[in-house]
């Protein structure tokens with residue numbers, strides 16, 4: 001008998017990433033498929049291989065995930081169905097053969113964001129040990145499990161330790177207690193996931209390109225939202241990749257894109273010569289457990 005799946009959902013893999021944990025929060029019964037990189041997840045939705053992709057977008061300690069933002073702007077035409085907010089706990093883990101001498105590790109592997117989240121710990125405890133970047137924290141755990149002959153460690157979560165049969169030798173090594181990551185749930189459809197347990201406000205993400213290098217244009221854009229009292233929860237610039245000093249802005253607003261005030265704001269922005277692309281309005285869901 002074949003099982004009927006509701007959605008095919010791509011996530012940044014392999015099994016055991018923080019992204020997989022966030023994905024399972026919203027899609028516990030769907031067909032979740034690991035992809036190696038963020039662009040591969042986004043491309044899988046673009047090409048119709050999957051219906052949905054879940055990718056990290058921002059970490060509370062390290063800031064935005066530029067690959068996600070750039071691919072959303074330059075390489076795709078996707079919408080945000082929901083956002084998941086996950087608590088992030090990082091642990092140092094080794095192959096079971098090396099538990100006794102774990103402090104002799106000579107290389108540490110993890111995702112660049114995870115390495116950065118543990119910067120102080122690594123600086124004080126493993127100053128001269130080389131740090132190696134992997135495509136995800138779980139990819140680092142998998143690498144360590146596949147190289148039992150080497151004295152190496154991964155930084156990852158408890159799900160990855162269990163998945164790849166590694167032993168956690170130091171837990172909670174992230175430098176700041178409030179470590180959270182936002183994940184976007186992306187689709188070709190401009191829709192939203194509406195469950196009872198969402199946080200209060202609806203958010204809209206806009207990508208805005210200013211007319212040209214005209215003085216005061218960013219101020220004008222901000223005024224469009226300010227005088228309408230539309231609450232902005234984030235603004236960030238990214239290079240347009242057309243020349244030094246050329247940027248686009250990604251803006252999060254606590255308002256529904258269909259609200260008359262927002263429609264008016266977008267119209268005014270266009271009248272000012274900006275190009276405006278809405279990634280849709282969506283609810284935020286909190287992942288309940290840390291790993």
Ligand SMILES: O=C(O)C(=O)C[C@]1(C(=O)O)C=C[C@@H](O)C=C1
Nearest residue numbers: 017018019056111113136137181
């Ligand atoms: O490597 C993972 O486990 C991921 O899901 C990626 C990612 C990220 O891109 O920031 C997600 C959450 C953590 O902040 C560390 C890494």
